[in-house]
Amino acid sequence: MSQTNSIKGRSASSAVKKLVFSAMGIALAMVTSYIKVWDMPMGGSVTLLSMLFICLIGYWFGTGYGLLTGAAFGILQFIVDPYMLSFLQVLFDYPLAFGALGLSGLFRNRKYGLQIGYAVGVLGRFVFSTLSGVFFFASYAPEGMNPWVYSSLYQGSYLGAEGIVTLIILSIPAVSKALNRVKGQAVS
DSSP states (O other), rough: HHHHHHHHHHHHHHHHHHHHHHHHHHHHHHHHSSSSEEEEETTTHHHHSSSHHHHHHHHHOHHHHHHHHHHHHHHHHHHHHHOOHHHHHHIIIIHHHHHHGGGGGTTTTTTTHHHHHHHHHHHHHHHHEEEEEEHHHHHGSOTSSSSHHHHHHHHHHHHHHHHHHHHHHHTSHHHHHHHHHHHHHOOO
């Protein structure tokens, strides 16, 4: 009976640890989302690594935790700085787009998994943001320009810039070593 309680205790402790790291990831993402390197005229910006902190949760704890953490972050972003045209637009721009960052968990057990997972997470956010741009903001496209092209270029400009900068930073050996050390603490 005590072995069962010990297993339940470890499981509860693991769940609490994941919850705490996820909350810290959301907090760091929130703070860094206000450190804007470049602000787009109609929404979106290049920030100081804000997407990375959500992708780390997916990479450390798996896709489910990553998706949930990203969706929670998206809802928080909407609460703090709301922009609403319709329920579907909010769904695409906030919980789905930021939730997609959790796709980083798909590559958690692969070599260069963080870099690949981060790129896939950002690509997922790009897809939902582009769809939102096409379905809800097509009227902003210059006359004669295909809304798909316009939305892809618009979203790709800031998401791609932050993605490239973050991948460069992740390739610095000291950063990689530090993140591996934190991962060890998170998943132990």
